[in-house]
Amino acid sequence: MTNADGQVALLEERGHALVPALLPHELLDATAQSLDHWLGQAAGSRNLLAHPSCSEMAIQLKARLSGMDLLDASSVAVQCTLFDKTADRNWLVALHQDTSIPASGAGMPCVIKEGEPYVQPPIDVLQSLLAVRVHLDDCGADAGPLRVVPGSHRAGRLDGDEAQALRAAHGETVCTAAHGDALLMRPLLLHASSRAKSPARRRVLHFLFGPASLPQGLVWNHVVAGEQPTPQEI
Secondary structure (H helix, E strand, O other): OOHHHHHHHHHHHHOEEEEOOOOOHHHHHHHHHHHHHHHOOOOEEOEOOOOHHHHHHHHHHHHHHHHOOOOOOOOEEEEEEEEEEOOOOOOOEEEEOOOOEOEEOOOOOOEEEOOEEEEOOOHHHHHOOEEEEEEOOOEOOOOOOEEEOOOHHHHOOOOHHHHHHHHHHHOOEEEOEOOOOEEEEOOOOOEEEOOOOOOOOEEEEEEEEEOOOOOOOOEEOOOEOOOOOOOOOO
16 A cells, blocks of 8 residues: 555545655745735634635645645645634634535525635535645644544534544544645534644644535635636636
């Protein structure tokens, strides 16, 4: 079994896999500098797919991951979010699944986040998605890394009690990473993060990839499929 085969198997079985040094440091550092200039003092944003550096990174991620059979070649990037944890912005995230997507559809209830609609799609849509968390900084055990419940992506949508019970039964995996590593995860994977014990800057670009077409009249807000992002119209 090749290393790529092993990562494919891990992603299927555990719902997450780490790909070391997926992108060159020069690209990461240039993107980080560009985002610092663009966002200023903001803690992050979930609408970064339109940023030229992020759309270019999405294109490179798709090419590399599809070449490793970790991402379907027909997938498109539909979101890019920056999480920027610092000593002054040292937050925690409770155990949860990612069950909303940046899309809209006639008659489907939505919530507005940063001016964009988000909906709760059918479960089969959530199961088809892949999140790719690109680390712009080292993230050790004391930097508030992601903690995941392995295999929980196969349990469907979970309420709070079910999530806690599954974590108690299966435990957690701490997902440390180095600068340039990419953590792949299924959005239905239960995950959380603690405040950093030794606060240092921990920036992560969280990309979401999914199928180009959605059911039930749903349409992605934005798409990068090898070209510049294109706003979708209902």
